[in-house]
Every structure is written in C-alpha cells, then in structure tokens.
C-alpha cells in the first residue's frame with residue numbers, strides 16, 4: 119500500500135528513533151513512517167550497545183558545543199532510561215596517563231550487550247507502534263524524488279512526505295552520497311578513522327573490571343574505542359567499494375547473557391585522518407586501504423600477534439597454536455600476516471606509539487600473545503552543507519546520524535535525530 123505521511127524517516131537507528139520519539143511526544147497526531155532496510159535496526163544499538171552520556175563522546179565538536187549537547191543528552195536519557203555503570207579505582211590509571219600526556223576521560227556510561235541491545239530495539243519499536251508510528255522493516259529506500267516529495271523503496275512502492283529525515287547510518291554512507299548528488303547537496307568527506315582492534319586476556323587489561331569502556335585520548339589523534347569484555351567477540355563487517363569489490367572492517371561486541379564468558383577483551387585503537395589539499399575523499403582512501411588489506415590477506419582481514427610484530431615478522435598459523443599464545447582468536451576467517459605491510463606508516467607509527475603508552479598505563483596490553491586485527495575503519499565522515507542548525511539540507515529534507523556526520527555514537531545519533539525533529543516541527 120502506498121501512503122502519505124507528515125514525516126517519513128529513513129533508517130531505524132538511534133537517529134531515526136530519537137526523531138520519531140520526539141515528534142510523537144510533541145505532536146501525537148502526526149502521521150510518521152519509519153522505513154528500515156534491515157529486519158531490525160543495525161549499528162551499535164544491536165552491537166554491544168554501550169551508551170555514553172558525557173560530552174564530547176560521540177559529538178563532532180564542530181557541530182555541537184558542550185551546553186547544547188548536554189541539553190540534548192538530558193532528553194536522550196529521558197527516552198532511553200539507561201542504567202549508568204559505576205566507574206571505580208581509575209585514579210591510578212589517570213595519574214599514569216597524565217604523566218605521558220594522555221587523557222583518560224571518565225564517562226557516564228551504560229552497557230546492555232548485544233542481546234540486551236536487541237531487547238531495547240524491540241521495546242522502542244513496539245512503543246512507537248503503540249503511539250501509532252508505522253515502522254516498516256525490510257523496506258530499503260532506493261531513491262528520493264525531492265521535487266515530488268516522494269521516496270521509493272526496493273519493491274517499487276512509493277511513500278509521500280511533507281518532511282523527510284534521512285538517517286541511514288554509516289552503512290548508508292554511499293546511499294547518502296548518491297542522494298546528495300541527486301538532490302544537489304554539497305558535501306565533503308575528508309575525515310576517516312583507521313586503526314586496529316586488539317584482542318587480549320582480561321588479566322592483561324584489568325581496568326575493564328572498573329570501567330567498562332575506558333576512553334583514552336593519546337597524542338596524534340589516536341584514541342581507544344569500543345571496548346568489549348566478559349563475553350567479547352571480534353567480528354568482521356563487509357563493505358562494498360565503489361568499483362563493486364568487497365572489503366572487510368573488523369569490529370567488536372559482547373553479550374551480557376547468552377554467550378559463555380571467555381575472559382577476553384577487545385578494543386579498537388583508532389587514528390583520525392584528516393585529508394587536506396588536494397582534498398581527497400576519506401571514503402575512497404579507506405576503500406583503498408581496505409582493498410589493500412584484502413589483497414594481502416587473501417580476501418580476509420589480517421591478524422598478527424604482538425610478539426611477531428615486535429620481532430618484525432609476519433604471523434603464521436603456528437603463531438596461534440604455540441603454548442605462549444594461549445587463547446584462540448575469536449574471529450575465525452582472518453589471515454595470519456604482517457600488518458605493517460598493509461597499514462600506512464604514519465598511522466601505524468602513531469598507533470604503536472600510543473599502544474606503548476597504554477602498556478605503561480596498563481602493563482600487559484602488549485603481551486606477546488595479544489592479537490592485532492586490521493583493518494578497523496570508521497566511515498562516518500560525510501560533511502554536508504547544512505542550511506540551518508537543525509541539519510536541514512534542502513526544503514523539507516533533513517539529515518541526522520553517523521552517515522551525515524552529525525554524530526559518532528548511539529546517544530549523539532539520538533540527539534541529532536531530536537535536533538532534526540525540532541527543525542521538522544518548524545516546517546510542518
């Protein structure tokens with residue numbers, strides 16, 4: 119059935135859900151439709167679901183100042199009702215970090231796990247349905263006809279809107295670029311995060327017992343990101359490059375209940391790369407690095423033990439069976455190899471320098487058995503030219519979330535959805 123709505127939202131990630139909750143709170147009579155390509159919303163709500171309630175975690179500082187972000191975070195908290203985890207015993211790490219010029223941010227954080235995240239999504243979607251919001255899953259939007267105020271989905275149906283919110287997340291990065299090209303929105307995408315994911319025994323990174331996802335900020339734009347523990351797994355995500363070939367980025371998640379405790383931790387060490395003159399696309403740069411890793415890894419991500427890396431030799435299958443290396447990688451389907459052949463020297467140097475600092479702050483991180491997986495790539499660096507503070511890009515068309523560069527995490531994505539929703543209310 120085709121339909122006409124006051125607001126159509128593309129994507130049921132936190133940005134889309136945040137907008138829908140705010141709109142239906144403010145104007146219960148609005149006809150709202152959410153179109154979601156997947157069976158459930160994807161991204162972080164479904165993957166470990168750590169939610170951070172402290173600025174600037176997740177907030178691009180060029181779009182959000184502290185005061186504004188904190189005002190929105192209060193609204194986000196009222197929708198998501200998080201159970202904030204306690205952080206204890208971190209002073210010793212903080213002091214060691216300060217001596218090295220490293221910051222350890224203490225963040226108000228909740229953690230639901232991959233299983234708990236799925237429960238949250240189901241609860242949120244059923245709350246929206248009870249409010250009369252239509253949520254159509256497995257409904258991928260393929261095109262937007264802005265002149266007709268119409269979106270077209272993969273099965274050929276069309277939906278009409280008065281206002282449109284496009285919030286397709288990182289996965290929808292390319293979709294968003296196509297839309298911007300089609301409707302004439304200018305953008306750059308010159309920033310990208312490139313890094314490694316480490317997997318190690320919990321006893322070699324015991325800080326996680328006191329602080330679930332410790333946020334260390336190192337010199338040269340390197341940071342720890344997305345730490346998982348207790349029932350933690352490294353996973354790979356498939357991306358399509360512009361030439362149609364596939365490449366992988368690794369990632370991590372953890373369960374709170376359903377899986378067996380494996381005593382492992384994983385976290386990313388990311389370096390932000392800001393490409394300048396001649397201005398290049400971060401997306402293309404990341405694709406090139408992803409493809410290079412595929413070439414060297416025989417179509418798979420590369421993994422290397424720290425012990426081998428230190429000796430300047432590639433890892434081989436035996437690196438994962440010796441008695442020193444007493445845990446199995448949780449990500450099957452990686453190639454033992456040499457990360458230094460695949461990663462640009464400047465990025466590797468700054469990440470390795472930061473890892474040595476981290477090993478001074480939390481001795482044990484660079485145990486020879488620690489596994490480094492490559493590549494971990496974060497593509498969320500579209501920077502559209504917005505027409506106003508509410509992320510409007512064209513009459514009645516708004517963007518929000520990670521794909522549009524207005525956020526870099528669940529809570530900020532939710533906040534950016536609310537911010538766009540405020541703009542939408544002004545237009546209706």
Ligand SMILES: Cc1cc2nc3c(=O)[nH]c(=O)nc-3n(C[C@H](O)[C@H](O)[C@H](O)COP(=O)(O)OP(=O)(O)OC[C@H]3O[C@@H](n4cnc5c(N)ncnc54)[C@H](O)[C@@H]3O)c2cc1C
Nearest residue numbers: 129131132133155160161162168259287290519520527528
């Ligand atoms: C594996 C993983 C783990 C993460 N862990 C965390 C974490 O623990 N904490 C944290 O703060 N952040 C985490 N993140 C980041 C977090 O997921 C994002 O910051 C956040 O989800 C962004 O919200 P969003 O609404 O912009 O996009 P998303 O959550 O990605 O949602 C966008 C939705 O749009 C849908 N979509 C895309 N294109 C279309 C289309 N054409 N038509 C219809 N629907 C479409 C997608 O299927 C998706 O469900 C993680 C990300 C990943 C990938």
